[in-house]
């Protein structure tokens with residue numbers, strides 16, 4: 472299997488930067504919520520807040536779509552929903568296969584949100600022969616022997632990998648050889664794909680690690696802030712001993728009489 476890059480250049484052929492493409496689903500989610508409430512127009516500030524994006528960035532993003540809104544009125548919600556859906560290719564039905572129907576694959580198969588966003592689960596595929604024919608989310612699981620035929624019969628271009636990490640590259644290669652050109656990879660491994668194949672990786676443990684980093688930093692800032700307060704507040708007898716050591720919290724939250732060197 473050819474090794475290759477897992478990303479396309481930062482700008483797509485139609486001139487929309489990847490960073491903008493990555494924000495379009497956020498706008499679409501916020502706009503869909505407005506549409507469901509029959510809100511006809513929205514200002515860039517309101518929409519930016521709902522999408523969690525800076526409003527100047529939003530206006531720039533929409534300029535790539537040729538959408539500039541109307542001064543004093545804002546953007547037409549329904550039209551933007553249509554424009555963004557069209558840009559993301561969501562105005563057509565995308566058949567998707569999920570490979571690896573264990574805990575995660577079954578949960579994904581049961582997720583109703585794919586169908587409502589234009590992604591039809593065309594097939595569920597697993598290597599375990601005992602699973603073949605068993606329905607998950609109402610769809611019978613098919614054996615991996617059928618993979619190529621399933622892709623071809625259903626015209627599938629998007630594959631979801633939810634196998635153990637050790638199997639993911641081989642599954643990826645079979646999917647690509649069968650005609651899949653976009654892969655959503657949940658397995659904790661980096662996939663090698665040839666040019667022209669897009670890979671998106673989802674890893675919740677990485678997201679949790681990033682949150683852990685922020686939690687640690689917040690805890691550090693709190694400790695620093697407390698230390699700052701203690702350095703400006705004159706030490707009182709209970710906090711700073713007669714040695715005159717400035718009160719700083721030790722690792723257990725106590726106030727050591729003498730700070731370690």
Ligand SMILES: NC(=O)c1ccc[n+]([C@@H]2O[C@H](COP(=O)([O-])OP(=O)(O)OC[C@H]3O[C@@H](n4cnc5c(N)ncnc54)[C@H](O)[C@@H]3O)[C@@H](O)[C@H]2O)c1
Nearest residue numbers: 571572573574575597598599634635636638658673674675
């Ligand atoms: N990205 C995330 O946030 C996230 C979260 C949870 C799990 N995971 C990953 O998702 C994967 C699945 O996790 P799980 O808990 O569902 O595991 P699981 O063991 O319950 O399911 C794995 C399934 O893959 C099948 N399988 C194994 N080799 C295969 C092959 N070559 N072709 C097709 N099917 C094959 C197995 O028969 C099994 O049904 C793991 O790699 C796990 O690390 C990722």
